[in-house]
Each structure stands twice: as structure tokens, then as C-alpha cells.
Amino acid sequence: MQALRLTGKEQFELVEQELPVPEDHEIAVRVAATAICRTDAKMWRSGHRDLVMPRVLGHEVCGTIDEAPGRLFAVWPGSACGSCSACRSGRENLCPEMQITGFHRDGGFAERLIAPRSSLVEVPKGIDASLATLAEPLACAIHGVKQISVRRADRVLIYGAGTLGILLAVAAINRGASVLMTDPDAEKLAKSAAFRSRYAIETDEENADRLFDIVFNATSSAEAFESGIRHLEAGGRFCHFSGLGSAPVHPGTIFSELHYRELELAGSYGCTRPDMRDALRLLARYGHDLGFLIERTIRLEDAPSAMETILAGKDFRQVIEFK
Ligand SMILES: [Zn+2]
Numbered sequence: 001m002q003a004l005r006l007t008g009k010e011q012f013e014l015v016e017q018e019l020p021v022p023e024d025h026e027i028a029v030r031v032a033a034t035a036i037c038r039t040d041a042k043m044w045r046s047g048h049r050d051l052v053m054p055r056v057l058g059h060e061v062c063g064t065i066d067e068a069p070g071r072l073f074a075v076w077p078g079s080a081c082g083s084c085s086a087c088r089s090g091r092e093n094l095c096p097e098m099q100i101t102g103f104h105r106d107g108g109f110a111e112r113l114i115a116p117r118s119s120l121v122e123v124p125k126g127i128d129a130s131l132a133t134l135a136e137p138l139a140c141a142i143h144g145v146k147q148i149s150v151r152r153a154d155r156v157l158i159y160g161a162g163t164l165g166i167l168l169a170v171a172a173i174n175r176g177a178s179v180l181m182t183d184p185d186a187e188k189l190a191k192s193a194a195f196r197s198r199y200a201i202e203t204d205e206e207n208a209d210r211l212f213d214i215v216f217n218a219t220s221s222a223e224a225f226e227s228g229i230r231h232l233e234a235g236g237r238f239c240h241f242s243g244l245g246s247a248p249v250h251p252g253t254i255f256s257e258l259h260y261r262e263l264e265l266a267g268s269y270g271c272t273r274p275d276m277r278d279a280l281r282l283l284a285r286y287g288h289d290l291g292f293l294i295e296r297t298i299r300l301e302d303a304p305s306a307m308e309t310i311l312a313g314k315d316f317r318q319v320i321e322f323k
């Protein structure tokens with residue numbers, strides 16, 4: 001089968017390689033589509049804490065299995081031990097033995113991959129393969145919304161109008177919250193105008209000084225982190241959803257804000273299988289309005305030349321489709 005391997009920083013190699021024989025608990029998946037996310041482009045540029053090279057990247061994957069023709073499955077990109085305290089308490093994304101597809105295990109930049117059987121989640125009819133690749137990032141957004149307990153009538157502020165910002169908005173709106181999004185890139189913000197008007201999502205021009213019950217940072221900017229803390233109501237909740245590219249300038253001030261105004265801070269990293277199932281239910285409900293997030297479909301061999309653009313963060317998703 002054809003596979004695109006990352007062999008070093010900024011070095012992809014298109015190779016013919018054998019698919020390993022699946023173990024008893026595993027299954028071979030014929031990849032139908034794999035989305036390229038900014039994390040993939042970052043790994044291509046500079047590696048990642050959890051990346052072991054050489055590696056076939058790709059963690060936003062859906063595909064088919066030979067034993068169930070005609071059915072499509074999204075792949076939860078995790079493989080957890082199932083017996084540690086994190087796994088037993090439903091926090092399998094925090095399993096210390098976690099093996100992430102596309103990081104520790106070969107992923108979807110290939111015609112086939114091996115996944116644990118228990119990681120497959122069936123895609124409802126009517127959702128095509130490209131759209132189904134949104135299941136994983138939407139599951140991460142749903143995870144964040146659960147971590148910070150978004151409730152009906154909460155006023156939510158989201159920093160970052162990229163794919164994850166939009167999917168966080170979907171997950172929050174689904175719980176009855178109202179959403180305002182902000183992004184310094186007006187062009188990027190403009191690309192979601194139709195979607196935002198359909199779901200009454202405001203942008204920051206209207207209300208820069210308002211306070212919110214909940215803030216998500218879906219950008220790696222330390223400024224957004226600080227600004228988000230300042231935009232919380234007393235007793236408000238902050239979901240730290242993206243890793244920061246640089247350290248906040250005034251960390252002491254931030255912690256004082258937590259103290260004096262009784263703010264709550266929650267982290268969110270990755271997603272669990274129940275989050276994936278929830279994501280597919282939400283895709284069935286909102287998917288017809290999310291097609292704009294799939295900006296381009298490309299062939300496997302074109303993926304290396306897409307990395308620079310994806311790293312720049314201007315686009316929503318580019319998806320590798322396999323025929
Ligand atoms: Zn991703």
C-alpha cells in the first residue's frame with residue numbers, strides 16, 4: 001500500500017509498505033479520508049512531545065473494514081490500557097499508556113492502517129467521508145465543553161475562528177449557550193460569516209468589553225489567554241483548550257485573578273470514545289452547515305506541498321481522499 005512517512009523534520013517520503021498483521025484486538029481499516037490538521041503541520045515543521053519518527057501521520061481518519069461492507073467508521077485515535085485509574089474513571093484520554101494514532105502508531109496518511117477494533121465508531125448514514133473526518137476534532141471540542149460544564153444560557157467567548165473555534169461553537173450552542181468569537185484575522189473570520197449568522201454567533205466588533213461566563217482559547221496565543229481571563233465574569237470558567245506558543249507575560253496577575261474573582265480553570269486535551277460517539281451524533285445534526293470547513297480535497301502525494309499553507313493557519317481543513 002502507499003503511505004506517506006514523516007522521516008525527519010520537513011521530510012516526507014511516499015513509500016510502498018506492507019501493512020502489519022493486525023493482532024487479535026486490532027483490525028485493518030481501508031482509509032477513505034484523512035484530514036490534515038495544524039498539529040500535523042506543526043509536527044512536520046518541528047516534531048511533537050508525543051511523536052515517534054519515522055511515522056505515518058494522520059489522526060482525523062475515517063474508513064471501511066472488509067468485514068462490514070458499505071459501512072463507514074471514524075477512528076478514535078487512541079489506544080488506552082483500559083485498566084489504569086484514568087481509564088477506569090472514564091478519562092481514557094489521560095491514560096499514561098496512551099498510544100495515539102498518527103503520533104505513536106501509524107495513522108491515516110496511508111491507504112490502510114491498523115486500529116484497535118474498539119476504537120472504531122460507526123458514522124451515521126448521510127455523512128460523507130470528508131465530513132466524517134471532523135468527528136475527531138469535534139469530539140475534542142465536545143470534550144472541552146464537558147470539561148468546563150457549558151450549560152444552557154451560558155455566555156461563551158471563543159478565541160480563534162479556525163476549525164476548532166467553529167466546532168467549539170457548535171458544541172456550546174448544542175448545549176444552549178450563546179457564543180461570541182474573536183480572531184485577529186478578519187479574512188479568516190469572514191470565511192465563517194454565513195455559518196455564524198445562521199447560529200447567531202456574534203463577533204468581537206460588536207462588544208469588546210462584555211464579560212462572559214465561559215472562555216475557550218482555541219489559539220496558541222498567550223495574549224488570548226490573558227485577555228480571556230480578563231473577560232470572565234466573577235465566578236467564570238476558563239477552558240485551556242490549546243497549548244500556548246509562548247508564556248503569558250503576567251502569570252502572577254492571572255493567578256491573582258483566579259483567586260480574587262473565584263475563576264475556574266480547566267484543561268482539555270484530546271477526546272474519549274464517548275466524545276467520538278457524541279461528535280457523530282452532532283455531525284448528523286449540524287453537518288449540513290459544516291461543509292465549509294472542508295476547504296479542499298487532495299491526493300496523498302499532494303499532502304507534503306500543503307503543509308506550509310496549513311501551518312499558516314489561514315485555511316480550515318484540507319482532506320486527503322482515497323479512492
Ligand atoms: Zn487534529
Ligand SMILES: [Zn+2]
Pocket residue numbers: 080081082083084085086087092095096097
Ligand atoms: Zn489506561
